[in-house]
Amino acid sequence: MRTKILSIGIAATCLLLAVAGVHAADTERVLYSADGVNVTTPYGLGADASGNLYGAAGGTSTHPYGSIFRLAKGPTGHWNMSVLYEFRGGKDGDGPNGDLVFDSSGNLYGTTIYGGLSSGSGCCGTVFELTPTASGPWKEKPIYSFTDPSAGRYPYAGVIFDAVGNLYGTASVGGSTSDCGTVFELSPSSGGTWTETTLHQFQCGNDGALPAVPLVFDQKGNLYGTTWDGGGKNTTVCTYDGCGTVFELTPNSGTWTEKVLYAFGNGSDGGFPEGSLFIDRAGNLYGLAAGGGDLSACGGHGCGAVFELSPGSGGVWSESIAYAFLGGTDGQLPEGRLTVSWTGRLFGVTEGGGQACNCGTVFALSPVSGGGWQENVLYAFSGADDGANPYDGLVLDKQGSLYGATYSGGASNQGVIFKIIP
Numbered sequence: 001m002r003t004k005i006l007s008i009g010i011a012a013t014c015l016l017l018a019v020a021g022v023h024a025a026d027t028e029r030v031l032y033s034a035d036g037v038n039v040t041t042p043y044g045l046g047a048d049a050s051g052n053l054y055g056a057a058g059g060t061s062t063h064p065y066g067s068i069f070r071l072a073k074g075p076t077g078h079w080n081m082s083v084l085y086e087f088r089g090g091k092d093g094d095g096p097n098g099d100l101v102f103d104s105s106g107n108l109y110g111t112t113i114y115g116g117l118s119s120g121s122g123c124c125g126t127v128f129e130l131t132p133t134a135s136g137p138w139k140e141k142p143i144y145s146f147t148d149p150s151a152g153r154y155p156y157a158g159v160i161f162d163a164v165g166n167l168y169g170t171a172s173v174g175g176s177t178s179d180c181g182t183v184f185e186l187s188p189s190s191g192g193t194w195t196e197t198t199l200h201q202f203q204c205g206n207d208g209a210l211p212a213v214p215l216v217f218d219q220k221g222n223l224y225g226t227t228w229d230g231g232g233k234n235t236t237v238c239t240y241d242g243c244g245t246v247f248e249l250t251p252n253s254g255t256w257t258e259k260v261l262y263a264f265g266n267g268s269d270g271g272f273p274e275g276s277l278f279i280d281r282a283g284n285l286y287g288l289a290a291g292g293g294d295l296s297a298c299g300g301h302g303c304g305a306v307f308e309l310s311p312g313s314g315g316v317w318s319e320s321i322a323y324a325f326l327g328g329t330d331g332q333l334p335e336g337r338l339t340v341s342w343t344g345r346l347f348g349v350t351e352g353g354g355q356a357c358n359c360g361t362v363f364a365l366s367p368v369s370g371g372g373w374q375e376n377v378l379y380a381f382s383g384a385d386d387g388a389n390p391y392d393g394l395v396l397d398k399q400g401s402l403y404g405a406t407y408s409g410g411a412s413n414q415g416v417i418f419k420i421i422p
Contacts, residue, residue, distance in 0.1 A: 099158030233265020
């Protein structure tokens with residue numbers, strides 16, 4: 001898994017206006033090429049109701065601890081970059097990471113990997129709120145600092161809201177003595193304070209370890225997520241405690257019960273799940289696996305896959321591969337979240353593959369009549385001014401255009417924000 005330090009994404013399901021499906025696209029337009037001074041390695045784009053794009057930048061000479069930015073489309077079609085907040089590396093946080101989410105008032109919430117009330121080398125992360133101001137820069141408030149080891153440390157993923165305004169997220173390590181990560185809840189209290197409750201502490205065994213992607217709710221209020229490690233299936237493909245898990249947390253009278261729906265491990269089923277899950281209307285789960293799949297590709301370890309989990313009788317879930325990447329023009333190492341159109345097409349990116357430079361792709365998966373999926377590469381990056389190595393999900397607008405970011409390539413080789421036009 002790529003360490004996404006000083007980077008941030010946005011929960012697109014809360015922000016998008018996407019209604020149209022993309023049919024075919026091979027036209028890319030660079031909206032912004034990072035200069036390495038104000039913005040570098042843009043990550044995790046999402047949109048507000050007006051179509052403005054939001055994300056985070058890595059550390060630069062002027063913003064060494066990372067920043068949150070907005071890319072706004074002007075009346076002439078030109079896109080204008082502005083830094084909304086630059087982190088200072090202390091109590092306010094250091095290294096924004098994961099997805100941002102809006103509340104009903106237009107405030108933004110997210111996480112930083114480091115910093116907080118006990119800031120210092122190796123500590124410990126925050127959940128923050130950003131509020132717009134009349135003067136331009138947004139006001140930042142850390143609403144929780146990870147100072148209690150039992151609550152976890154280093155939240156790589158962002159947070160999500162429930163229907164009554166509570167926030168939910170994961171911390172990648174910490175929690176129990178096994179130091180394997182947690183799932184937490186933050187509840188607002190009077191006076192603007194928030195109370196943390198640890199819902200689950202991973203044990204690095206069959207229940208998983210290292211949760212590092214956003215959670216999702218189903219219609220019944222159950223939470224779903226993935227762990228990068230753990231699961232207990234040790235094979236030649238998995239060199240640690242397993243290739244990761246997909247888990248469910250179910251509320252029951254104030255407590256939450258964790259159930260592993262699937263543990264990766266045989267290689268051909270994928271491994272090391274990446275990005276948040278998508279739940280369709282039938283309750284099936286879809287996600288990306290960074291490794292495994294077709295074990296004849298990528299040196300016998302597989303080039304990654306798109307997987308599907310389907311619920312069955314007796315609470316047993318079955319896993320199938322929607323598409324296994326081959327590491328050539330079709331791409332390899334899928335990253336980030338899947339984006340879904342109303343027609344049921346799935347869109348994502350691969351960090352590698354595509355052209356000879358191994359610079360990554362934008363792909364679509366379309367359902368095939370009678371079952372199965374068809375993969376199409378919508379764009380393959382050249383590593384020049386068009387960018388290279390996308391590594392997070394895409395934004396789909398109502399015209400069917402896709403937006404995303406790369407961490408390298410561009411005019412200064414610091415990444416670009418791009419648009420794929422159908």
